[in-house]
Amino acid sequence: MNNLLMIALIVEGAAIAIMLVALFWLARTLLKLKHDYHVLNDIVHGNTNDIAGLCSAALTVDSRIATVDSKIAVADEHLDDLAAKIAEVGQHDQSSHPYSGDIRKVRSGASVDELMQNSGLSHDEAALLIRLHGSKTKP
Template identity: 80%
Template sequence: MNNPLMIALIIEGVVIVIMLVVLFWLARTQQKLKHDYLVLNDIVHGNTNDIVGLCTAALTVDSRIAAVDNRIAVTDEQINDLAIKLTEVGNNDQSDHPYSVDIRKVKSGASINELMQSSGLSHDEAALLIRLHGSKHSL
C-alpha cells in the first residue's frame, strides 16, 4: 500500500517541480517580451516624432516654393510687358529714324564710299555711322 502511494507522491512531486520550472521559464520569457515591447515602443515613438518634423518642414518648404512661384509669375509678366514695350519702341524708333536704312547697310558690311554713294552722306557722317554701328573688323 505504501508503495503505490509513494510512487504517486513522487510522480506528483516531479510534476510540481516540472510545473515550477515551466512557470519560471514563462515568467522570464514574459519579462523579455515586455522589455522588447518597451524598446520597440520607444523606437516607434521616435519615428513618429521624426515624421511629424519632416511633414512640418515639407509644409514650410512648400509654402516658400509657392511664394517663389508667385514671384516668378509676376516677374515673368513684367518681363513680357517690358519686352512688348521695347519691341514697340524699337519698331517705332527704327522706322522713324532717318538713318535706319543706312545703319542696316553698315551692319551688313557697307563701306564709307558705298554709304556716300547710295545715301548721299558726307564722308564724316558715313565714318561716324560705321564707327557706331559697324563691326570691329570693318574699321
C-alpha cells in the same frame, strides 16, 4: 499499496517540479517581452516625433517654394512685358528714324555725292553719316 502510493507521490512531485520550472520560464519570458515592448514603444514614439518634425519642415519648405514660384512667375511676366516693349521700341525706332534709309545706303557703300543727290542731305550731313556708319577700313 504503499509502493503504489509512493510512485504516485513521486510522479506528482515531478509534475509539480516541471510545472514550477515552466511557470518560472513563462514569468521570465513575460518580463523580457514587457521590456522589449517598452523599448519598441520608445522607438516608435521617437519616430513619430521625427515624422511630425519632418512634416512641419516640409510644409514650411513647400510654402517658401510656392512664394518663390509666384515671385518667379511675376518676374517672368515682367520680363515678357519688357521684352515686348523693347522689341516694339526697337521696331518703332528703326522704321521711324529719318536717316534709317540713308544709313542702309552708307553701309552698302554709298558716297557723299550719292547721299546728297538721292536723299537731299547737305554735304556735312552726308559726311557725318559716312563717318558714323560707313566701313571702318582706312585707305
